[in-house]
Amino acid sequence: MTGNLKYLPNTNALEQRAAELEKENERLKKRNFALERLIAEDELTGLHNRNGFLNLLARQYIPQMYRQVIQSITVGLFDMDNLKGINDKFGHYSGDIAIKAAAQNLQNSFREEDVIARLHGDEFAVAVINASDRNILKRFGASRIPAVKIKFCETPIELTMSGGFAELVVAEPNQKDMRSKKSVYRRTIEAALHNADKAMYLAKSRGKNQFCFFKEL
Incomplete structure (x- = not known):
């Protein structure tokens, strides 16, 4: 049993x-x-870091362009104009405060759907979604990001930024390079950042505290 x-x-x-x-x-x-x-977040500012910025655009935003959910992406690159002077005069801790203030200012200046990142040091990137050059100019009313004012040791400091914008132009990977669409998309973003960098240096050559478009070159 x-x-x-x-x-x-x-x-x-x-x-x-x-x-x-x-x-x-x-x-x-x-x-x-x-x-x-x-891996993806900048510890100081809480923004995306370079890796997070590239991956987010490559994985999410560029594929949406092919599906025509997103019509355009304009990539911006920005440098703080006077961070070295702040570091030299008030120390690197004050420099960190200035970087965080600049990061917050960018968040306030752009929309929630735009993607903002701190790439390294005092360099920031932004991906502006579905906005033409004219829209960007109209938003700011002038070719500059609004300055932010802070104090160090009772000394008022005005933080300004110089920047450049370039359109992100996408192309489907060819059949021989289908192993990783993500890597192709990342190179596309890097190319846009390179063009935005050229536009940023044009802005610096014109006296800083302004931004230019790659189309102006």
Whole structure:
């Protein structure tokens, strides 16, 4: 008789194990999310870092251009005009405060749907979604980002930025280069940043505290 009895699993033990696995899965999800943020986020400002900026555009925004969900992306590159002077006079801690103030100013100046990043040092990038050069000029009322005023040791400082804009031009990867569309898209973004960099140096040559468009070159 006993040889014919089927093994009955301990349902309580199975439920407990399932609950443990669910907790472990949730813990791993949180850990992965934290790692992704660490890889993609600038620690000082909370903005995207360079890697996060490139990956977000390559994975999400450029594919939407092919589906015509997004009509255009204009890439902007900005440098702070006077960070070295602040560092030299007030120290690097004050420089960090100035960088955070500049980051907040960019967030206030652009829209929620635009993508803003700190690439390195005092250099920032922005991807302006569905906005022509005329729209960008109209938004600011002049070819400059509004200045922000802060104080160091009771000394008022006006933070200004110079920048350049360039249109992001996309092309489908050819059939021989289909191994990684993402890498092709990243090179497309890098090309737009390179053009925006040229426009930014045109702005600096004109006296700083302004931005130019690559089309002006």
